[in-house]
Amino acid sequence: MTTPALKLDNIAKIFGGLRAIDGVSFEVAPRQIFGLIGPNGAGKTTAFNCISGVYTPEQGTISFFGQSIAGRPPSQIAALGIARTFQNIRLFGDMTVLENVMVAGHATISFGPLAAMFRLRKQAEEQERLATRAYELLRIFELDSLAGEFSKSLPYGSQRKLEIARALMLNPKLLLLDEPAAGMNSREADSLKNQIRWLRDTFDLTIVLVEHNMQVVMNVCEQVHCVDHGQTIASGEPLHVQNHPAVRTAYLGADVDESTLRQS
Amino acid sequence: MSTFLQQLVNGLSVGSIYALIALGYTMVYGTLGLINFAHGEVFMIGCYIGLYAAFWLGYETLSAASFSPMSATLVLLLAMAGAAIVGMLIERFAYRPLRGAPRLAPLITAIGVSLLLQNIAVLAFSANPRSFPSIITEHRLEFAGVTITNIKIFIFAVSILLMLALEFFVKKTWTGRAMRAISVNLPAAKLMGVPADRVISLTFAIGSALAAAGGILFGLDQTKLEPLMGNMIGLKAFIAAVLGGIGNIRGAAIGGLLIGIAELMTAGYISSDYRDAITFVILIVILLVRPQGLLGVVRQEKV
Amino acid sequence: MIWTYRTAVSIALIAALFVINWALDAFVIEYVVRIILQCGINAILAVGLNLINGTTGQFSLGHAGFMAVGAYATAFAVIHLESGLGFSASNIPAPWMQGLLLSVGLLFGALFAGLAGLLVGAPSLRLRGDYLAIVTLGFAEIIRLIFTNTEALGGATGYSGGRPLGLPVYTNFFWVFLWAILLITLIGNFTFSSYGRALRAIREDEIATEALGINTTRMKVLASVISAAAVGVAGGLFAHLMGTIRPDDFKMDRSVAMIVMILIGGLGSVSGAIIGAIFVAVTLEAMRDIQQYRLLAYSLLLIGLMIARPQGLLGSRELRLPAFLRRKRGGAA
Structure with missing residues (x-):
């Protein structure tokens, strides 16, 4: 088995008493497009910030092509080949x-x-x-x-x-996209899907994205990881995650009938 | 041991003056996120208003001993009221036009206002030091080799009283609650119908009045005033606010007392040449080790 | 190629400075010369301070401290070099030797001020905005108190190298402007290089800059060291213009005066800083007769400027040379 491009193992980040992420683990294969999803406040951006070095996780390891990076300053991590964008464009x-x-x-x-x-x-x-x-x-x-x-x-x-x-x-070898579809209309979001694949192919990248737009995620990601309240609730192929009962509960509350979900 | 106790007593008295001034810094920083550099000058102006008020109330014709406690209280109240007006004017004309401007613009303006007030004071009151009228007659008390004056006790008592009053005001009244709301989130407070401009103006008024009270107490203690005195004392009071955790009212009180004690201990045990330096050393250490101050909480920038 | 061009320009410049220096000595009254020298010294101060306050956006309120370190270090070095080389009141060095002594002294001034910039910058540049302003102010006060309490450097009465006539007055037009042109060119080149770009990025958004693989702390400290060293040179020139330096020459209002210079010109603009420096030197002299209103006018100017144009008069724009004087730069910068 090849070394994963990115591997998070049992990561936790605590703010005051709040465990923003708590024991999250996942692996991203090289040249994969990987989606990190979850409702607002689930801890997705916190995970990004741990990977890119803005935060130092209290627990767990992060490795990038086998090299441990958790706790290093952001500039070093970037220099190793992890580039990112920001949710609110910086x-x-x-x-x-x-x-x-x-x-x-x-x-x-x-x-x-x-x-x-x-x-x-x-x-x-x-x-x-x-x-x-x-x-x-x-x-x-x-x-x-x-x-x-x-x-x-x-x-x-x-x-x-x-x-x-x-x-x-x-x-970079790994590109972190924080809500690339935010603020886009459906036509723009549509073309974004192709762009992401094209980016991966042209620049030979591994891409991890945090995204709310389910259309984009389900269409473009090869693996999806869903977190809620800082914890993993589902992981795997897009379809598997989409149909996972815990994911539906997290996004839409307890009682949901099928039709609502399909529309989303 | 008696040196220690003596310096402790003196330190508490100086420190309580710092604490009163520090409250103004902390309240303004809490509501606007602004270091009001001109606050030290408001303290100085309060002190001068007190001086003129005492003369106006007939200090010269009466002997010091017969200046009644009523008149002394009036001096204090007039100084507080005058400084409150000065503080509100500064806020209205120098800071309000800059609300929403990049963060450094108000800071530079504040430095400008501080210089302006210093120079107005030089022109109005002359650069020569004046002596503050002794509107309270000094009595000395001796305890186990430690000298305490009634003035030092008075300074400490008035400071504590004013701080308790402020604590009550901020915690228990509607306006105090509005101030705290603004300090947490100004736009949200506005949306909830808090008349932000009025509350901020009032914050300046209260902070300035407390600084003026500090000014009167300082005058009683040191008896010498000059137009540039606000600079260093203001800076020390600001450092006291930072030490306690800026934005935190109890922190300002504790910070002021600690700075006062640290200063007098340095003067007593090392050398009075380094009395000023110790304050800056404390500032640097606290900002590097615990920038949020003793009682402050960390605010992390959202990424 | 570049080097021959540069050599030619440098020789022409030195010749021009030499001629102007001679002309000023011969035809212009000392009062005016002094103002011109002050313009040159201010220009170094402003361009130096602008690197950290303007370009990098890290607001220091303590550069008077670095100026003090530069002034004392330069004066100390010059005095000791002179006595080491056997010069004395009866054996005055030749004019060219005076300039050389001064320049060696200024190198010491730059070195020590730069070191101070490192010592102050390394811990404090982690702080942001107004906190940084306060902590740098604190450091400057500490520096001043150290000089006040160091008897070997004259204590509160100031340093004159133990000489009744004070420090030798070696600062003249030639050396002020040689150093000014040198430092402004070096800092200008730095500002318009990839380093300057990184510094501006830090000013705009530190977190994003860090995410681009740039060690922002190291960059800020680097800017602080260069800035402090330049200001230190200005301090050394100031010392040997005034003939004596006192700790009280380097109080907070000195830092504020420097800030006024760069605010008038526009934060982040090298050419603006120079214009502001000249403006301050000239108006300061023009207002000499109404001294008591001078600071009043400054403070009003500062407040008015912030309310009307917080980015300074020029903003971060640069005045450009006319096209025929410009050489093509590499790339598309």
């Missing part, structure tokens, strides 16, 4: 679209602060490299014509795309 609003992407290449530059101050040749070459790569990514996401705009002036959909382009500048 772009650098007062910087241009191009700069937003270029800055994500900073961790890879090979010149020191003194070379920057004296503007040595090396820094010009590196600058060129970052700009070229950033333009490539912008072109792929059809944002190159907006390269000089401030990112805060972009429409919502373009901001989401830019955030993904910025994450890809890190050359």
Whole structure:
């Protein structure tokens, strides 16, 4: 069996007395598209924050291609090849679209602060490299014509795309998408499904997404993991999870008839 | 041992003045998330108002001994009322226009207001130190080698009384509840019909009045006042608020007393040259070790 | 290629500075020269402070402390170098030697101020916004109290190297502007490099920056060290302009004056910082006769500016050179 790209083992994160996640375990195979679902407040984003290093879990281990990462600072985790987007889009609003992407290449530059101050040749070459790569990514996401705009002036959909382009500048092996379909209408959500698959194929990625839009999750994810109140309630193939009684209860309350669920 | 007790007594008296000023910092920070840099100057102005009030009430013509307790109380009340008005004016004209602005804008404005008040005070009261009228006659009491004056007892008693009154006000009255609601969530409080502007204005008024009370007590204790005195004392009171956990009223009281004691102990056992430094050392240590302060709670940023 | 171009520019610049220095000495009254020197020193202060307060968005209220460290370290080094080399009141160093001594002293000033920037920045830059402002203010006060209580450095009365006439006055136009141009160029280059971009990203959103593999703490401390070192050089130039330095020269209002400079120019703009620095130096002199209203005017300016234009007059925009003076930079920056 191959090493999983990402493995969470019995992770717990506690805020005050609240166990935001409590004993969650799952494995994501390389090049898999993996969905993490659950009602609001279930602990999905907390899990993301543990993986990306924003939080240090109180218990359990997280490994990335066999390497333990729990408790490392976010910058180290990102440098290892885990990139993420944020639920509430965190772009650098007062910087241009191009700069937003270029800055994500900073961790890879090979010149020191003194070379920057004296503007040595090396820094010009590196600058060129970052700009070229950033333009490539912008072109792929059809944002190159907006390269000089401030990112805060972009429409919502373009901001989401830019955030993904910025994450890809890190050359990640694993991409964490936090509610990529949030705020999208059904047509946009539809095309998002294809985009996610296309991302995986083009950039050779493993993708974990947190998502509320069940259409997207059921359609695009190969494995789904459902949490509620910080605990795993179901895990497996999308259809299996969708039909799991505990999942239905979690999402819709105790008494639900079939028809309501189908519509969702 | 007697040094220790003596410094403890002096520390409690200075500390209770810090505590009174710290309450204003903590209340404003609690409601607006703003370090009101000008608060130290409000304390200074309160002190000057007290000075002029005492003269107006005939301090010069009467001998110090015959200045009645009634008049002394009036001096205190006039200073508190005057400072309350100053505080409300500052809030209305300097801070309110910036509500919702990026966080550093109000901080810089507050520094500007602080400088402004200092310089107005220099022009209005002159830069020369003045001596505060001794509206209460000092009596010395000796206990086991420790000197306590009636003024120190008075300072401590008035501070505790005012702090208890504030505690009651914030916990038991509708307005106090509104203040706490605003400190938890300003937009939500507004939506629930809390008249936020009025309550915030009142917060400034109360904080400023307490600072003025601190100013009068300080005047009684130190007898010397000057336009720039608010700077250092204000800073120390702010540090007291941070030490106790900013936004927390009991924390401000405890922080003030601790800072006062730490200062006087440093002066007594190390050197009075380092009396000021110890406060800043405490600030740095507390911010690095427990930034939320002794009684504060951690607020984690949502990601 | 780049290097020959740079050498040519540098030689032309040094020659120009030399000529202007001579002309100022010969034709311009000392009063005006002093204002011009103050402009240069302020420009270093403003550009240095702007790196951390403007570009990185980490609001320090304690740069007067770094200026003090730079001033004392420079003066101490110059005094001891001089006596070590056998110079004395009867054996004054030649003008070029004076400049050299000053410059070596300034390197010490930069080194110690940079070290102070590291010691202050490393623990405190974890804090945000107003907490950082307060803790840096606290550090600056501690630095001032240390100088006040160090008798070897003159204590509260100030340091003049044990000389009746005070510190040697070596600061002149040539050296102020040589150092100013050097430091502004270095900090400018840094600001417009990938490092500067990372610093601006930190200002915009620290959590997102960290998630891009950038060690934000290390970047902030780096900015703090560079900023403190530059401000330290300005302190050294100040010391050898004034002839004596007292701990009270470096109180909070000194930090506030620096903040006024960068606010006038616009937070985050290098060229704006320079404009603000000149504005402050000139208005300060213009208001000399109405001294008691000077700080009053400043405070009103500060409040008015914040209410009307909290991002400063220029915002974070840069004034650009006319196209024919600009050289093409690598990439699309």
